[in-house]
Amino acid sequence: MESNLIIQKLTQLEKLIIGTNKQIFTVDDVVNYTGFSKSYVYKLVHKNILPYSKVNNRTLFFEKSEIDSFLLQNKSKSISQIEKEAITYINSKK
Template identity: 50%
Template sequence: MENEIILQKLSRIEKHIFGLKPILNVEELSDYTGFKKSYIYKLVHSNLIPFSKPNGKVLFFERQKIDEWLLSNSEKSTDEIQAEAIEFAFKKKKA
């Protein structure tokens, strides 16, 4: 039981370290994002994810670009929309 806890903690540390590396390979990207490697290859094949293939065989991913890609097409929360509405209403009253 104690060994399982240690292995889980090591796994979390390893994933955190992958998050600090600026360049990731497919396996590291899979651990970083939680995507299966087959899905990553599908994204690469469809040019839906930013990647680099400097030698024509091995895929590399820039973590910063992956983070931006993961956060693209984000939706605003209800609280954010309400805050914008209130801010807009106050600006209209002042004008």
């Protein structure tokens, strides 16, 4: 039982390591890279939220850089970043 879990975790790590070196992802690569479920990836594609390319009207491909941009698009600023921006803004208005 425990050895099956170890093998499963090693397989996941192997897929993740191999996937991070690729620049073009398949749906399975996106699932492994992001941790999203396959159905959620298809939902994002269906709603044109996640950028993709479709080859021969069948196979979906994704650019790693676009996946990264998608994952980081709603970035929240830290308090120190907000304070620095406020100081810069105040100093520019003097």
